[in-house]
Amino acid sequence: MARLNLGSYEDGGGADGSDGPVRIDDPSYLVGVPDEFQRLWTPHRMVYIQQGDPGHHDCPFCVAPSMSDEDALIVARGTHAYALLNLFPYNSGHLLVCPYRHIATYDEATPEEVAEIGSLTQTAMRVIREVSKNDGFNIGMNQGAVAGAGIASHLHQHIVPRWAQDANFLPIIAKTKALPQLLGEVRVALANAWPHSA
Numbered sequence: 001m002a003r004l005n006l007g008s009y010e011d012g013g014g015a016d017g018s019d020g021p022v023r024i025d026d027p028s029y030l031v032g033v034p035d036e037f038q039r040l041w042t043p044h045r046m047v048y049i050q051q052g053d054p055g056h057h058d059c060p061f062c063v064a065p066s067m068s069d070e071d072a073l074i075v076a077r078g079t080h081a082y083a084l085l086n087l088f089p090y091n092s093g094h095l096l097v098c099p100y101r102h103i104a105t106y107d108e109a110t111p112e113e114v115a116e117i118g119s120l121t122q123t124a125m126r127v128i129r130e131v132s133k134n135d136g137f138n139i140g141m142n143q144g145a146v147a148g149a150g151i152a153s154h155l156h157q158h159i160v161p162r163w164a165q166d167a168n169f170l171p172i173i174a175k176t177k178a179l180p181q182l183l184g185e186v187r188v189a190l191a192n193a194w195p196h197s198a
Contacts, residue, residue, distance in 0.1 A: 060087075061098045061154040073183055075190045076123070080116040083124055085183055085190075086158070088150075090138075091166055092181050093128045093190065095159040097121050103155050105143050117157060124159050127193045134161035 064072035064084055073085040075095065086094040097120045099113045109117070125137060138160040142149035149156075181189075 059102060059151065059154050061096075061151060061156060062100075062102050064098075065100055069191065070184070070187070073187050075127075075187055076120065076194045078116045078120055080110070080113045081120055083120050083159075085187055087183070089183075090160050091162065092186055093132050093134070093161045095124050095128070095190070097124065097157045097159065099155055102153070104153050106141060106155060109155065121157060121159060123195065124190075127190055127195075128159070128161045131189050131193050132161050135164050136162045138162060 064074060065077070065082060067074075069075075069077075073087065074082055075085065076083045080101075081097055081099045083095050083097050086096050097117050099109060099117065101110075101113065103109060103113075106114075121139065125139075128134060128137075139158065141155065141157050142152075145152040
């Protein structure tokens, strides 16, 4: 490991009182005691330290439409419903279609909401297929927490693109999904391909 010379004090010694420069490649010269933990540096989460989490009681699907498309990961907005990327995707391009209205289950949706959820879903399939060249889709709604809905209070339909080789040992053994694109990049690609009349 390379050594960094941090200079010396006027008496010619290092910061540790030795005669030479301070060595930072040796833990004994550093503040603190090494431990068994690995560090995963996540500077993007500084927002929680600096601002807290003021929206943790709010429904994210009710809040998202009030934000910019970029910040909320919204791909398309309709009259009664909109499409946005799943913040915790199963695969790249995993979209959610949500009504603006805060309803929990599909039977509470109006005919207009049902029609637009269906229309946005069809358009999303075409756009994802064009952009991602996927082989198939999983489409569905989890109704209620008992059925697996992460946010059970607000209806949302999942559109998950699938590829023939998208399942490997990572999700099975390591409970980890490998995602080749960042969410912002996926949002831009899908939004740019979305037909403006849809």
